[in-house]
Amino acid sequence: MRRAGARETTTAAAMLQRLRTLARDLPRRVTFMEVCGTHTHAIGAAGLRQLLPERMRLVSGPGCPVCVTPVGYLDHAEALARQRGVELCSFGDLYRVPSSRGSLERLAAEGFPVRIVYSPHDALALAEQHADSDLVFLSIGFETTTPTVAATLETARERGVRNLRILPGNKRIAPALSALARDPDVRIDGLLLPGHVSVITGAAVYRFLAREHRLASVVAGFRPLEILAALIELTRMLLAERPALANLYPSVVRDEGNAVAQQLSERWFTAADADWRGLGPIPDSGLRLRERAADWDASRVAVELPEAREPSGCRxxxxxxxxxxxxxxxxxxxxxxxxxxxxxxxxxxxxxxxxxxxxxxxxxxxxxxxxxxxxxxxx
Ligand code: SF4
Incomplete structure (x- = not known):
C-alpha cells in the first residue's frame, strides 16, 4: 500500500473523528462485514480495525475465492489429475490448500503434473504446446474472473483447441450475501461491498439487501479514506434507521455493471447451485458450463471422490x-x-x-x- 501523504493523514484523522462522533449515538455495538479479501488486507495494512470506535466491529466475509472453494472441489481436481494423460493448471494460491487427502502440492510431489498458471489464457497456451496431454484448468473465482475464462473458451473454440478442459468452481457473490443475510446465526448490521466484483456485476445486484433484509450496504474502494467514508455512510444509515445501498465507488462501478463482460460470461456459463466452504450449499451461487461448452467441461468426466474432510481444528x-x-x-x-x-x-x-x-x-x-x-x- 502506498504511503499516505500529510494531507491524506489529516483527512483520515478528521474522518475517524467523525466516525467516532457518529458512533456515540449508536444504541448498541454494531458489526459491519467487509466482504472482500482485498478490503481485509487494506484494513489490516492501514491499521483501521484498531482505530474503530468501541461500538463498532469489522468482521471479514466470504470474499476470498480460494478460501470459499470447498474441499470437494480440490478432491475432484486431484481425482482428475490421477487419470492418465491429464495435467492440472492452477492458480498458485490453490496449490497448498488442503484437500481431503493432501493438496495439489503433495500431488505434484508424488509426480503428477500440476502447473501454476497466472490466467486461463496461460492454460490455453500450454494446451496448444502439449497436444498429447489433457490440460485441466481449475477455474475458481468470482464475477471478475469468469469473463476471462469465457474469453479463453471463445479462443479455444476459434483455434480448435480440444485438449483444454475447465473444472468450473466459479462463484457469484450476491447469492452468498443473500444466504448470509438469511442465516439467523450471522449477525451483521451492514456490509462493505467488494469494489472489484461490483465493476462487473454492477451495484444494483445488491439492492435486495436493504429491501428484503434491512441491511445497509456500501460499495467502496480500497484506499483507507474510501473505507472510512464507507463506514461513516453505513453508520449514518443505521442512525437514521434507513438501510439502503450506496455506491461510493462511482468512478469504476456503475449500477448496471459491465454488460460486455456479463454477456461473455453468460454465453459460456449459467447459474447453478454451489457448495461454499463455511456456508454450505447455496442455490444459484455458482456457475456451470453450458451445453455448448460440453467438450471443454472437466466436470463431465466421471471420477470417484473420497468423503470430503476438512483439516482438523481449522475454523x-x-x-x-x-x-x-x-x-x-x-x-x-x-x-x-x-x-x-x-x-x-x-x-x-x-x-x-x-x-x-x-x-x-x-x-x-x-x-x-x-x-x-x-x-x-x-x-
Ligand atoms: S486453522 Fe485457524 S488460523 Fe488456520 S486457516 Fe484455519 S481458521 Fe485460520
Whole structure:
C-alpha cells in the first residue's frame, strides 16, 4: 500500500473523528462485514480495525475465492489429475490448500503434473504446446474472473483447441450475501461491498439487501479514506434507521455493471447451485458450463471422490461467516502460519487469516483472544 501523504493523514484523522462522533449515538455495538479479501488486507495494512470506535466491529466475509472453494472441489481436481494423460493448471494460491487427502502440492510431489498458471489464457497456451496431454484448468473465482475464462473458451473454440478442459468452481457473490443475510446465526448490521466484483456485476445486484433484509450496504474502494467514508455512510444509515445501498465507488462501478463482460460470461456459463466452504450449499451461487461448452467441461468426466474432510481444528468456516475473528482460532499463529498453513484462509494471499497474521498479529483483538484462550474462556 502506498504511503499516505500529510494531507491524506489529516483527512483520515478528521474522518475517524467523525466516525467516532457518529458512533456515540449508536444504541448498541454494531458489526459491519467487509466482504472482500482485498478490503481485509487494506484494513489490516492501514491499521483501521484498531482505530474503530468501541461500538463498532469489522468482521471479514466470504470474499476470498480460494478460501470459499470447498474441499470437494480440490478432491475432484486431484481425482482428475490421477487419470492418465491429464495435467492440472492452477492458480498458485490453490496449490497448498488442503484437500481431503493432501493438496495439489503433495500431488505434484508424488509426480503428477500440476502447473501454476497466472490466467486461463496461460492454460490455453500450454494446451496448444502439449497436444498429447489433457490440460485441466481449475477455474475458481468470482464475477471478475469468469469473463476471462469465457474469453479463453471463445479462443479455444476459434483455434480448435480440444485438449483444454475447465473444472468450473466459479462463484457469484450476491447469492452468498443473500444466504448470509438469511442465516439467523450471522449477525451483521451492514456490509462493505467488494469494489472489484461490483465493476462487473454492477451495484444494483445488491439492492435486495436493504429491501428484503434491512441491511445497509456500501460499495467502496480500497484506499483507507474510501473505507472510512464507507463506514461513516453505513453508520449514518443505521442512525437514521434507513438501510439502503450506496455506491461510493462511482468512478469504476456503475449500477448496471459491465454488460460486455456479463454477456461473455453468460454465453459460456449459467447459474447453478454451489457448495461454499463455511456456508454450505447455496442455490444459484455458482456457475456451470453450458451445453455448448460440453467438450471443454472437466466436470463431465466421471471420477470417484473420497468423503470430503476438512483439516482438523481449522475454523475457516466460521471465519468466512464472520462468526469469529482469525485469532479466535486456537491454531492461529501457533500451528497455523503462512509458512505452515493448516487452512485455506491462511494459504491464500487474500485470506482473512493471512491478512490478520501479516498486519494485525500484535493488535489488541489478537491479544484479547489469546488471553481469553489462556484463561479457558470461550474465544
Ligand atoms: S488460523 Fe488456520 S486453522 Fe485457524 S481458521 Fe485460520 S486457516 Fe484455519
Amino acid at each position: 475457516c468456516g466460521e471465519v468466512l461467516r464472520g462468526a469469529i475473528d482469525p485469532p479466535d482460532c486456537p491454531l492461529f499463529a501457533q500451528r497455523c502460519t503462512p509458512e505452515r498453513p493448516v487452512g485455506a484462509c491462511m494459504v491464500s494471499s487474500e485470506g482473512s487469516c493471512a491478512a490478520w497474521f501479516r498486519h494485525e498479529r500484535a493488535s489488541r483483538p489478537v491479544a484479547r483472544a489469546a488471553a481469553a484462550r489462556a484463561k479457558g474462556d470461550p474465544a
